[in-house]
Ligand SMILES: Nc1ncnc2c1ncn2[C@@H]1O[C@H](COP(=O)(O)OP(=O)(O)OP(=O)(O)O)[C@@H](O)[C@H]1O
């Protein structure tokens with residue numbers, strides 16, 4: 001099973017719903033170690049993405065991802081807009097003109113997006129950033145691709161890795177962004193941006209599983 005452009009649109013549209021629902025939780029996390037705007041940033045950004053998606057719904061995956069990235073970049077202030085924007089723009093470049101994505105393609109675009117974020121944010125492993133979840137997700141998908149796992153199973157494995165990685169951000173001391181100003185006081189809190197990465201991947205897994213269930217029936 002592959003990821004189609006239609007599923008990509010469904011995924012990003014659903015992300016807008018999820019970020020509307022999770023806005024307060026994300027804000028709460030960011031209030032503990034940041035400035036309390038992460039929920040609003042993600043909600044506002046993905047609302048704009050959802051508004052833009054119908055105009056590119058019949059285009060290829062690269063255009064859908066690039067439009068998402070440009071929209072996040074231009075509509076979200078702070079660190080996370082440019083960072084998530086970069087993720088989607090780099091992912092779009094890696095998607096090139098592919099009409100659909102195999103698991104190997106998905107692993108490749110997520111790896112490209114992750115590398116783009118890490119480069120832009122100068123994030124290192126253990127800095128307590130969204131990259132601390134992006135890296136394990138891209139690694140898990142790449143391993144699953146070499147094992148030829150079905151896409152839905154690979155995404156389930158990636159979610160397990162993402163959940164563990166998100167929990168692992170709790171004892172980390174932040175070394176990037178506003179949270180780093182807290183020094184040791186940033187220890188003991190889950191990273192908001194990393195939480196958003198899990199939400200996005202979880203949403204993708206749900207979209208893929210729903211379509212693989214309906215294709216079986
Ligand atoms: N240099 C960085 N590299 C990667 N991710 C980062 C970096 N700085 C911050 N982040 C991520 O951004 C999240 C905060 O996003 P938010 O929407 O609150 O923007 P912000 O308030 O401008 O960020 P910050 O206060 O961290 O600079 C963090 O939880 C972290 O995951």
Ligand SMILES: [Mg+2]
Nearest residue numbers: 034035037038
């Ligand atoms: Mg913030």
